[in-house]
Amino acid sequence: MSFQNTKHFTLKLITSEHIMGAFYRFHRMQQNISLSNFAKQLRMNKGFLSELENGKRHFPDGLYIQLNHLLHLQFNTDIELWHQSRKTLFTLFDFFFLEQNDSIQQLCENFDNQESILSNSYGFFVCLIIKIFYYLRIQRDNSKIIEIKNIIDTHIDCLQNDELSIYYCFLGIFYKRSVSTNSIALDYFKKSNQLCSPNSSVNAMNTFQLVSVYSELNKYIIAYEKCIECKPLLRQYNNYSRLITIDMFECITLTNMHMFDESKKKLLNILSSTNNGTFNYCQDQIYHNLAWNALLSQNYEECIHYTNLAKDAGDPSPDLCYFIPFSLYKLNKPLNALNECSKVIKECDHFYIPFIEAISAKIQNKNNDFETKINIYYKSLLKNSNYEDIPLIQNFILDYYEEAHDKEMMINILKDIKLNNEDKLNFKTSLL
Incomplete structure (x- = not known):
C-alpha cells in the first residue's frame, strides 16, 4: 500500500x-x-x-x-484550508490589537460560515484558537475557554510557533481578567513573547498587557519600564488608541511609586489635550486617576473634588465608593463621613462594604467592629492579590494601632509593610 x-x-x-x-x-x-x-x-x-x-x-x-x-467526519486534505485558517487567525489578531471592532465582527461572521469546512481540515487546531478569541471577546464563556484550552494543551505540538504565540497571548488576557490569576497571566505573556518576533503585533500586545499585570502585582517600576518600552511598539503600528491607554497607565504607575507631582502634571496635560480636542482621552478616567493621586498624596479636598468630577463624567470604577468617605474621615469631618458611608454602602460593590463599615466603625469608636471589618477587607485584598490598595489600608491600620498603643499589632503591621515593599507579602505571609 x-x-x-x-x-x-x-x-x-x-x-x-x-x-x-x-x-x-x-x-x-x-x-x-x-x-x-x-x-x-x-x-x-x-x-x-x-x-x-x-x-x-x-x-x-x-x-x-x-x-x-x-x-462520521468530513476531513478535507486540501492544504489551502490550513493556510486560510492561519490567515483568519492572524488577521483577527491584528484587528483585535488595533481595536477595529467592526472588522472583528465581520471576520467572526465570515468564520462562522466557514468554520465547518476549516475545522475539518489541517486547520482544526488553528480554528480552536480562533474559537478561544470568540469566547473571550464576543460571547464571554469561561467554561468554553477552559474546555478548548484542555484540547489544545493536549495537542500543543500540532501548532506552529506563531500560532502558539497568539494562543498564549489570548490565555494571558483571559487570566488577566482576575487579579488573583495575574501571576498565571504573566507566565503566558512571557511564553508568548519567547515565540513571537520582537517587531510583531503580538509582542506589542504582550508588552501592552504586561503594564497592567506588573502594576497589579505591585511591581510598579517594571510596569513603568513596560510603559516606556510599549510606546514605540504602538507608534510603529499607529495604534494611538492603545497609546492613550498607556499614557494613563504611566500616570497610575507614577502615582503608585509616590511620584505624585510628576503624575499630576502629566494627568493635567492629558486633560488639557482632551479639552482642546487634540486627543480623545476618557475624561472620567483622568479624573479618577487625579482623585487617586490626591488620595495617596493626602490632598483630601482635592480627592473629593476629582472624585465628584469622575462620577459626573460617568466613571463606573467600583473603588470610587470609598474615596470620599475616607477623605472626609481624614479631614476630621465625622458627621459628613458617616453620612457618606451610609449613602455609598447601599450602592457600592460588595467587595468594598467591609472597608466602608470599617471607616464608619472607626468614626464611632466601635473598636471591635473596626478591627473585624478592616481585617476582612485587608485579607480580601491579599487573597485577591489586589496590591494597589494595600499601602493605603496598611497605613490606616497602623494609625489605629498607634492610637490604641498596641505595640504587638503595630509590629505586625510594620512587618507586613516591609514584606509588601519587598514583594513578599501575600495571604499566607501576612502577620495580621
Whole structure:
C-alpha cells in the first residue's frame, strides 16, 4: 500500500500526517471508541493505528475516506484550508490589537460560515484558537475557554510557533481578567513573547498587557519600564488608541511609586489635550486617576473634588465608593463621613462594604467592629492579590494601632509593610 508524501509546514517541522493523526485521535476519543475497537473496524494492527494517530506513519492512500466514514467526519486534505485558517487567525489578531471592532465582527461572521469546512481540515487546531478569541471577546464563556484550552494543551505540538504565540497571548488576557490569576497571566505573556518576533503585533500586545499585570502585582517600576518600552511598539503600528491607554497607565504607575507631582502634571496635560480636542482621552478616567493621586498624596479636598468630577463624567470604577468617605474621615469631618458611608454602602460593590463599615466603625469608636471589618477587607485584598490598595489600608491600620498603643499589632503591621515593599507579602505571609 502506497503512502502519502510528508508535507512540512513552515517555521517548525509539523507534518500533515501529525495533524491528521491528532485530528482523528481526538474525534475517536470524543466518540468514546477505544483504540482496539477502532483498529478492528479498520482491520488494522492496533500498533500501526496508534503510530498513525501520533504522526509516526504516513497515511495510506484513501485511508482518510474510510476514517471519515467510520467517525462520521468530513476531513478535507486540501492544504489551502490550513493556510486560510492561519490567515483568519492572524488577521483577527491584528484587528483585535488595533481595536477595529467592526472588522472583528465581520471576520467572526465570515468564520462562522466557514468554520465547518476549516475545522475539518489541517486547520482544526488553528480554528480552536480562533474559537478561544470568540469566547473571550464576543460571547464571554469561561467554561468554553477552559474546555478548548484542555484540547489544545493536549495537542500543543500540532501548532506552529506563531500560532502558539497568539494562543498564549489570548490565555494571558483571559487570566488577566482576575487579579488573583495575574501571576498565571504573566507566565503566558512571557511564553508568548519567547515565540513571537520582537517587531510583531503580538509582542506589542504582550508588552501592552504586561503594564497592567506588573502594576497589579505591585511591581510598579517594571510596569513603568513596560510603559516606556510599549510606546514605540504602538507608534510603529499607529495604534494611538492603545497609546492613550498607556499614557494613563504611566500616570497610575507614577502615582503608585509616590511620584505624585510628576503624575499630576502629566494627568493635567492629558486633560488639557482632551479639552482642546487634540486627543480623545476618557475624561472620567483622568479624573479618577487625579482623585487617586490626591488620595495617596493626602490632598483630601482635592480627592473629593476629582472624585465628584469622575462620577459626573460617568466613571463606573467600583473603588470610587470609598474615596470620599475616607477623605472626609481624614479631614476630621465625622458627621459628613458617616453620612457618606451610609449613602455609598447601599450602592457600592460588595467587595468594598467591609472597608466602608470599617471607616464608619472607626468614626464611632466601635473598636471591635473596626478591627473585624478592616481585617476582612485587608485579607480580601491579599487573597485577591489586589496590591494597589494595600499601602493605603496598611497605613490606616497602623494609625489605629498607634492610637490604641498596641505595640504587638503595630509590629505586625510594620512587618507586613516591609514584606509588601519587598514583594513578599501575600495571604499566607501576612502577620495580621
